[in-house]
Amino acid sequence: MKLSVVIPVMNEEENIEPLFKAVREALKGIDYELIMVDDGSTDKTVEKMRELADERTKIIVFNRNFGQTTAMAAGIDAARGDLIATLDGDLQNDPADIPMMIEKLEKEGWDLVAGRRAKRQDGMFLRKIPSKIANWIIRRSTGVYLHDYGCTLKVFKKDVAKNLGLYGELHRFIPVLAKMYGARITEVDVRHHPRIHGQSKYGIGRTFRVISDLLLMLFMQKYRTKPMHLFGTLGVPMLGIGVLIDFYLFIVKITGHDIGQRPLLTLGVLLTLGGIQLITTGFIAELIMRTYFESQNKKPYTIKAIYAGKHAQNSQTGS
Known part of the structure; x- marks a missing residue:
């Protein structure tokens, strides 16, 4: 199978019929499967999907809401295509852009082609401006220079998609995760439509979650x-600084001076204890990291190809 299209949805009953129609029109002539992942809908989204499903459709239904990242990960796990495309279920992404993205990936040898919403149809102050600021911060801090991290529309090679390690709410950082895997990434302008039915699941409150996830990404990268x-x-x-302060105060004390009321004493104790805690945390983190890789037979590296002998063939494996 050439392509798996993964679409997470939640409470999108009015969008399901036009979404199915748009996907089928856009992918005529392509051997594809459509994987719909319902992330705990409380309306008739699942009923609509079951009513409209055909032989190409697979529907995965969660028993409660787990979040978009988990829904996307479940769809990718179930995917069988050599390529995997992801898009939102609110009809703001256009499935008609997928063939163009596939062509770019295959002709130019990319591992991931990400969409960039050239004419984004969202509110300026609550969506566009915070998104621009977040994109700039992510670019500068991670060194992965894409312009639109929030666009769900992406096309991956299968080995990249299945080795992303999506947890929590890391779907915004898929390009960073792919880069850590060793993928070659580019972006293209895609269409973006205004939401017609349903309500957006995003709000200004996600800003703090993005910041905390960014800190995690920086840690994971380095x-x-x-x-x-x-x-x-x-x-x-x-x-070291804490010990020096404490030693200085010890000398002061044995020479007969009072140190009990000095702020320097508090600073010295805090630096000493904080230093010990950080070093101890490092030891524990090292043990956890080694357990993570060794218990699952994972490797902290990715082999792109192995060549052996006169007629050697390429072989690929994920970490």
């Missing part, structure tokens, strides 16, 4: 396989 480099780099100087 210190996932060497956490002691982070905690030790912070903890050793703190411990």
Whole structure:
């Protein structure tokens, strides 16, 4: 099978029929499957999907709401296509852009083609401006230079999609996860339509979740396989400064001066304890990291190809 289209939905009953129609029109002539993942809908979304499903359709229904990232991960796990496309179920993404993205991926040798909403049909102050700020921060801090991290419309090679490791709410950081895997990434302008039916699941409150997820991404990028480099780099100087302060105050004390009321004493104790805690946390993180890789027979690297012998063939594997 050439293509699996993964669409997470929640309470989109009015969008299901036009969505199915749009996907079928856009993908005529392509061997594809449509994987719909219902993320705990409380309306008639599931009934609508079951009514309209054909032989190409697979419907996965969660027993409660787990979030878009989990729904996307479940769809990717179930996908059988050599390529996997993801898009939102609210009809703001246009399935008609998928063939163009597939052509770009195949002709130019990319591993992931991400959509960029060239004329975004959302509110300026609650959606566009916060999104632009978030995209700029993510680009600058991660070094993955895409313009639109929030666009769900993407096309991946199967090995990239299935090795993303999607948890929590990390769907916004799929390009960063793909880059960590070693994927070659590009972006193209795609269409974006105003929402006609239903209500948006996003709000300004997600900003704080994006910031916390960004901190996790930065840690994963730089210190996932060497956490002691982070905690030790912070903890050793703190411990050293704390010990020096404590030693100085000890000398002051034995020379007959009172140190009980000095703020420097509090600072020295806090730096000493904080340094010990950070170093200890580094040791524990190192043990957890090693357990993570070794218990699941994972490797902290990705092999793109192995060549052996005169008539060697490429072989690929994921970490």
